[in-house]
Amino acid sequence: MKYFETIHEKNSARLTALIAIILLVLLFVVGTTYMDPPEEYGVAVNFGTTDFGKGNVQPKKPVKSEPKEIDKPPQPEVSKAEPTASSETKEEVLTEDNSEAIAIKKQKEAEAKAKAIADAKAKAEADRIAKEKREQEEKKKKLDALIGGVSKSEGTETGSEGNDNKAGDKGQLDGNPYAPSYFGDKGSGTGGVGYGLGGRGKASFKKNIPDCQEEGRVVVEIHVNRSGNVIKAIPGKKGTTGGSCLFEAAKKTALSHKWPADSKAPVKQIGWVEVNFSLGQ
Template sequence: MFSFLDTTYKRKSAALTSVIMSLLLALIFFVGMTYLDPPEEYGIAVNFGTSDVGIGDVQPNEPLKSTSEEKLQEEQEEVKETVEPEVAEKASETLTEDVATQNNEEAIAIKKKQDAKNKADEITKNAKLEKERIERVKLAAIAKQKAEEEAKRKKLDALIGGINNSDGTATGGEGNDSKAGDKGNINGDPNANGYYGNGGGGGNGDYNLGNRKPVSRPKPNYICTEEGLVVVSIEVDVNGRVIKATAGVKGSTNTAQCLLSQAKEAALNTKWSADATAPSKQIGTIKYRFSLSQ
């Protein structure tokens, strides 16, 4: 019949193609594209109106009566009067909040600064009061020492017939100055070489060696600008000679080298009473008090 349909496969393909084409023609005929009559217009719809401005929800079907410029101005002013107070009120509230926040932060900063200043002033004041208190204590101690020295001097004057009122009979002099006189302290030791302060010595409790007593008690030379108590540990033989001295042992309040050397030298030159029954090395102590105020 048809030479190109010479195989079973070709015939089946032709039949299937015919069926598909028939279905497509039927669909185009019954479900084809439609069009509107008149055709649909495209674009943006514009509202009916007769002026460039307007207000309200009612749509007039005819042109409105012309509105005077004065009425239009009044309406604009009413709207302006209504809007401006609201804007001004909101702006005022915002400004008030900002100013309040700023003032609060500044107030906190000022308060912290003032608190720090008050604390510093209080510390300075307390330090000044403490310094004044220490000065008063020092002055009181100096005044007491001077009063005691004056009392000793008056007592000594009374014993020797009033040295302050006598013309004196001794000749010579001693000191390291260029002027005539006998330099030193009225309560000092004639054998001492120092001219300032109090070398200590003398009195109960300064010398301690069991029941043995010091025969000679040379005072240390006071050539330092230091003061305080120096305790010297000593070893004494049966003949009363100091064979060893260690200055600055427990109980000392100042271990300046110049004080220790002078205290040790004075201790080594101290002579004690002999005691044949004493140990070959009897241990004792000597206390020297150095004071710049005497």
């Protein structure tokens, strides 16, 4: 196997080998110079042990020199101050037995703390009592407003009667306690029949005889229209003392009532009719 096939490759190999041999010879012949010891560069400094000197004789060892005086900074003078009267007094106080004074101070602090706590408790209790009192007054006012001023009435009886949502005894002082109507005049009638319908004047009626032999009083609630006719009658209201067998006759008697017409009257005005029955009618 040939490495160099052409003339040019052969010439190039010869030339390369020749250059390599020449360089190798130059390295061994010329080379680099080396100094032992190597050269130093810079300024040479003379041997010495001080910053000053005189003469031409160079000592080989450090010379003996006089001791140098080192300037010390001036020290402040320390003067002993004589104890003053205040310091003597303080010293006397400190030398006294302070246990009693400390105990008195602690006692005063404890008393002040206890007094502050007591004052705070008293204030809190007073605030609580005042708050409860205000709440009771508010409740009383609300209750009074709810029952319509009953708490301010001057009566001695207790109880509540009426058709409203507030407690009290609805009606008039000169009214009939058995009447179902809470407004208008007292009213009256003949033949054992009484009635109450405020502002409507006198009424005409026809009394009906019951089928049973019983006596008593029947109170009938009546509803009257503007024409003066009774459009509804409910017997057996408060104040009734007769039996139920009298109710039908009392109802018919109430329905027979006729009042004068009034266009300004309520559409449905409520009143009452009281029918008394006795044996032998």
